[in-house]
Amino acid sequence: MLPLPDNARVLDVGTGSGAIAITAELEMPHLRTEACDISPEALETATHNAERLGARVHFFASDLLGKAEHTYDAIIA
Secondary structure (H helix, E strand, O other), rough: OOOOOOOEEEEEEEOOOOOHHHHHHHOOOOOEEEEEOOOOHHHHHHHHHHHHHOOOOOEEEOOOOOOOOOOOOOEEO
């Protein structure tokens, strides 16, 4: 991933289990990491995984970028 400034906003699209978003947040805590998925079950799993690992990721339901409320400095998937 490219170097990003402090508080850069990153979005993981189609997060599934949350592995990418959680790893990004744990490895680069200076970022504001968010993740979305269309599946409620995936979001439940991802939220559980983030809580278990102590990762501060904001998860939300969205079909790709349809319900994104912000602009992002990087999109990961």
